[in-house]
Structure formats: structure tokens, C-alpha cells
Amino acid sequence: EIVMTQSPATLSVSPGERATLSCRASQSINSNLAWYQQKPGQAPRLLIYGASTRATGIPARFSGSGSGTEFTLTISSLQSEDFAVYYCQQYNNWPLTFGGGTKVEIK
Amino acid sequence: QVQLQESGPGLVKPSETLSLTCTVSGGSVSSGSYYWSWIRQPPGKGLEWIGYIYSSGSTNYNPSLKSRVTISLDTSKNLFSLKLSSVTAADTAVYFCARDWIYGYGRYIFDYWGQGTLVTVSS
Numbered sequence: 001e002i003v004m005t006q007s008p009a010t011l012s013v014s015p016g017e018r019a020t021l022s023c024r025a026s027q028s029i030n031s032n033l034a035w036y037q038q039k040p041g042q043a044p045r046l047l048i049y050g051a052s053t054r055a056t057g058i059p060a061r062f063s064g065s066g067s068g069t070e071f072t073l074t075i076s077s078l079q080s081e082d083f084a085v086y087y088c089q090q091y092n093n094w095p096l097t098f099g100g101g102t103k104v105e106i107k
Numbered sequence: 108q109v110q111l112q113e114s115g116p117g118l119v120k121p122s123e124t125l126s127l128t129c130t131v132s133g134g135s136v137s138s139g140s141y142y143w144s145w146i147r148q149p150p151g152k153g154l155e156w157i158g159y160i161y162s163s164g165s166t167n168y169n170p171s172l173k174s175r176v177t178i179s180l181d182t183s184k185n186l187f188s189l190k191l192s193s194v195t196a197a198d199t200a201v202y203f204c205a206r207d208w209i210y211g212y213g214r215y216i217f218d219y220w221g222q223g224t225l226v227t228v229s230s
Contacts, residue, residue: 046216091213
């Protein structure tokens with residue numbers, strides 16, 4: 001099983017600032033990585049797939065990069081609605097696995 | 108617009124079988140472009156993929172749960188179901204159903220999710 005490790009666990013950011021979230025895979029997953037946003041009491045929402053492709057309707061301030069084992073999600077200018085928990089997920093190997101999440105909170 | 112809706116008991120006794128249903132609207136579970144998955148999230152914790160079913164009826168389960176999981180499909184009612192046997196308190200979680208879009212060979216992502224349903228295992 002591929003282990004996905006996200007850092008930091010919590011990120012404190014002021015509105016308007018940039019947020020950079022990291023995700024590391026225990027072995028190469030090529031570019032088979034997705035990012036999801038989850039708000040309290042809601043289901044996760046797909047943001048990025050293929051490591052860098054934004055899903056339909058996702059604002060351009062969200063961007064993804066990386067391949068192999070190291071990946072990054074960048075939110076260029078945090079809006080109030082972006083404060084949430086973010087999960088990465090690999091789909092290169094079965095079973096599909098998720099990272100433990102990064103909580104982006106208001107500084 | 109595709110919508111998924113979970114339903115089933117919110118309380119299950121230890122050692123019994125958890126049963127949930129996911130009803131799909133705005134799309135067909137018979138489509139060959141998707142897997143139909145179950146994912147769970149213990150309170151305050153991360154996400155765990157349980158397994159999927161394809162339109163052909165083929166399944167794939169997480170090895171950590173494989174011995175206790177059955178996912179089935181009812182194309183006439185456009186729904187799929189989860190059964191998890193011999194439950195313990197560790198199975199207490201929000202259970203989500205999700206559509207797994209096959210956008211390329213070996214490439215699949217969860218593009219639509221149900222809102223989730225909390226299942227508590229307790230006597």
C-alpha cells in the first residue's frame with residue numbers, strides 16, 4: 001500500500017496570502033494524484049487531478065504541481081471560503097489511498 | 108447534474124452487518140465510464156477507500172476490509188450498496204458513496220460524492 005504523507009498538519013494563513021501544501025508518496029505515483037477540499041460537515045470536493053489539472057469550476061488561484069513522489073498544492077491568494085481541510089489522494093496503485101490532510105486555518 | 112444519496116441505519120450493534128445504499132440520479136450506474144465507490148471517514152480523522160463496483164458487476168476491495176465487505180449493484184433501481192460484516196466500534200464513521208470517473212487508462216478520480224451518512228457502532 002502506498003502511504004501518502006501531508007505537511008504541515010495545520011497551516012495558519014492570513015486572507016490574501018499564499019498557501020503552499022505538500023504531499024509525499026512512499027513510492028512513485030507518476031502524476032496520478034488528486035487534491036480534494038473538505039469543509040466541516042461536507043463531502044470532499046475535487047480540486048485537482050493528474051497532479052496539475054484543475055477540475056471543472058475550480059478557480060485559477062488553485063494550482064497543483066509535482067510528479068513521482070513530491071507534490072504541491074498552491075492557493076495563490078486565500079479567500080475566506082478556502083479555509084478548509086485539504087487531502088491528497090493517489091490513484092496509481094490499488095488500494096487507493098489518501099493523505100492525512102492539511103487544515104488551512106485563519107491566522 | 109449527478110447526485111448521490113446515501114441511506115441506511117445510523118446505528119448498528121457490534122458483530123452485526125452494516126448495510127448502506129447509494130441512490131444515483133442524473134447519471135446511470137450502468138455507464139462504462141465510471142466505478143462506483145464507498146469511502147469512509149472516522150470522526151475527526153482522514154479518508155479510507157473501501158472498494159468499488161463496476162457496471163459489469165466486477166468489484167475491487169481494500170485488502171484491509173476485503174474479508175468483511177460486499178458491494179453490489181442494482182441497475183434497475185440505479186443504485187449500489189455496501190455491506191460490512193462483523194462490525195466493531197472501529198467501523199464508526201461517516202460513509203460516503205462516490206463516482207469514480209475513469210478519465211484514462213489507469214486513471215480514475217472521485218468527481219461526485221454523496222453528502223455522507225454517519226454510522227455508529229454501539230450496543
